[in-house]
Amino acid sequence: DPDNFENIYRISRILYENKKYNLSEKYLGAIVIESDEVNLLRGLNDYELGNYNESIDHYKRVSNYNIKVLALLNTSSVLIQTDSVEKAISFLDDQIEKYSEPAIRENFMLKQIAILNNYSLYNEIVKLSTKYLINDSLNPKLLYARAMAHESLKEIKLMENDLTKIL
Helix, strand or coil: CCCCHHHHHHHHHHHHHCCCHHHHHHHHCCCCCCCHHHHHHHHHHHHHCCCHHHHHHHHHCCCCHHHHHHHHHHHHHHHHHHCCHHHHHHHHHHHHHHCCCHHHHHHHHHHHHHHHHHCCCHHHHHHHHHHHHCCCCCCHHHHHHHHHHHHHCCCHHHHHHHHHHHC
């Protein structure tokens, strides 16, 4: 049914999940109504296809609060490809300053740590998680991230200290 935009979106989403990005984009092209969900999926497709500027443009069009956070998290992945890890980390720092909700801020923090971990930047993980633990000294996710970074750096005693705090 070419007039059923919800079905077209669902088909496009399934195609994306099955790594059929060009075909997913083709189906999205049939949707004339712009929505945050469509813009997010277009951004995801463009990222996978290497169309990084287009991906960021789609993410910028997202306005719904919950979907916006996903778009911002994904924007940081694009920035790694177009600029640098440092630019992505800085972008996420800016988002942490803009949002006051602790769970949202934590998502941005954990994305930073995931990025650093992907590049084996364990000393940076320790610095960043320590900085964030100043305000939330018993955050188990941040403590665990720092503990795993300590383990990678062969600092077993520091790892044990963080794991003990979690327990």
